[in-house]
Amino acid sequence: AAFFYDYYVPEGERLESALKRNKEALVTELKLWEGYLEKLGSGSYLAGKSLTLADVVVFPTVATLFIFGLSAERYPKLGEYYALMKERPSVKASWPPHWPENLKGQDTLKDM
16 A cells, blocks of 8 residues: 555655555545445444444554544545444554554645
């Protein structure tokens, strides 16, 4: 993904074509998930109204996207899903201590 490329590849070694390609692929994927969540309706998990293994597998990636500045205004259904999952007791209990509670300042994906 684009944010991993930015994080792991030193700035002087980054290829503009790779950055563009990675960002386009990420935006395509985000739009796919946004549309999927829109079809499921508000308050839904990935496979319906109950939490499933799909949520356990996908949520860490969604959380990482928002930690790196993904806009809940641009992707409101993903933002709603993120907020729904973040309120679960198991997520609160396992939230990485080095991740900020306040997402301000993390802006790698703010323009996605």
